[in-house]
Amino acid sequence: MRIQAGSVFFGLFLSISAQAAAPVEEIGVQPARPVNAVPQAPLPAALPQTSDVHYQLQLLQDEIRTLRGMVEELNYEVSQLKARQMDDYMDIDRRLSAISAGGAASPVRSSSAKVVGTSGDAGSVPAAVASDEAEHYSHAYNQLKAGKITESIALFKEHNAKYPNGKYVANSYYWLGEIYVLQGQLEPARQSFSMVVDNYPAHRKASDSTFKLGQVYYLLGDKAKAKALLDKAAEGNDNSARLARSYLKENF
């Protein structure tokens, strides 16, 4: 088929060159004409003019084609740039909010050292505090269930600061992690899930967090870490292990 297309293009080229050649031929022939051919006089005068117009038309058409091509390409580039600018904007927005969230999260992380250091005391929490603690946690959790995301983030954070050695800290970090993933804030999500995985390896939420942390690393682009965590999560036989296995299958 390209042969055919080629011959079409070639054909056009031929017709252009034939038309372009015409005035030259006319001029060249003119002096050789008989002098007495008076009635024909207007004709040779008119011919170069029409073919000149034709030639000009060809030039204009070529020029328009070139310009059209440039407009099409510029249009395309503009739409590409628009799309890229939007992506860049989203990316920067995400990073900025991750930094601001990260600023809030890092003190939490430094407090985690305390959690580890004093975890032996976890059992000796006074009873009154424990009930406050449970109430505070369930309040935060209910806000989350009610879809009040901003409130629940604040409450979970408050919970972690208030009861660093509490019973529900692991759950609280886990839910923070979930929320951050949903919001696309991968770095704070990573920190939250890491808290559970690193500090509460025996907790009920630890296996879920391992799987989620693996996912977050994958989304962050650290495939090696993601693979290690997902492999670990895939070992068991619970729901998160099944999810981890299918996630591994799909992505590795």
Added chain:
Amino acid sequence: MRKLGATLSLYLFTLVFPLSGIAELTIEITHGVDNPSRIAIPPITQAGQALPEDISKIVSADLERSGLFMPLPRRDMLSFPSTAKEVYYRDWRILGAEYLVVGKAVNQSGRYQISFSLMEVHGERKLFTKVVEGPATQLRDLAHYISDQVYQAVTGIPGAFSTRVAYVTAVPVNGKMTFQLMVADVDGARERLLLDSKQPIMSPAWSPDATELVYVSFETGRPAIFRQKLATAAREQLTNFRGLNGAPSWSPNGKTLALVLSKDGNPEIYTYELSTRKFTRRTTHFAIDTEPNWTPDGKSLIFTSDRGGTPQIYKLAIATGRVERLTFRGSYNARPRLASDGRTLVMVHRDNGSFHIASQDLVTGDLRVLTQTYLDESPTVAPNGAMLLYATKQGNKGVLAAVSLDAGVKFLLPARRGDVREPAWSPK
């Protein structure tokens, strides 16, 4: 990269169709996927008696050609089971087979009934049992049907082994070129001559029901478009305009042709209603508009135009006349064809001065060069969208080649004599 280098000589059909001696096709697989599924297909017989066609051999060749399967050689097989009950999975596990196809034929007053089963060897389970029947003359069709079923069950994609290819051959006879329009099974077998001419034949295209072809023939001294029925070889001349009459393409509903005419001085796209014989001009531009092809919904045409200074591919919405440029990479993109998903565009793309087949995802815009051969042209996509055929050069001979849309599988279909060009893959 695994080189199979297998040459499947299709000797059977030469006995049946003496015509095929002219330019029969053979197949050379040059590049397969890294890890094809190993499949075993013991002979399918009628109570131990061989059938007129070796069904399991045809199925093996079909599946091997897809590049996704590696059939086990028959001589390695420890047993020839014909029903699921006779299968000892251990035998096949030893050979490393992942899948096993067994079947048997029954002859009922001239018609063959073949029941066949697909088994997964490791899971030791039967995936399906199906029955297909037809006369002795259609044994190859029955074999291709089995290939389709197996391919779909394993890959999830419908098979395209029951399809055909139309193409043009050019063979020198007594120093003069003879052009022939041929149709063959997609495995190269049962090649049939449709038209023989001393003048060039170009641009064959299928009707959507795959019973007719349209093509351009120069037999009247200038290009003219003909339609021809495959079953009866009856044909009709559709156009006889001055100048170019070219590149016909059948609409998905079968009622309209898109074609190129230069009767008004410049190649433009027209549509032609087959029932009313009415032409409608669809493009009006002093640039060249050519090679129209329908989108699967029949609402738009994609075509090549140099209205932007270089040949590029455009899309024309028929209802509104709105034209939109589709290709932006490279200074030459032509001969567009859409896969049946309406999203994958294939075309001839010039890349560093040589012509290759490329695909472009119309949603993401990703362009991918699929071939490494030179002077590639005329891509045509299989109805299942898994592979495409194209014409290329091997030495100075025109040959057909195939490549999967993911560029993982490649094979050549060199003709023994003469040039082969302008393949058109049947829509079903």
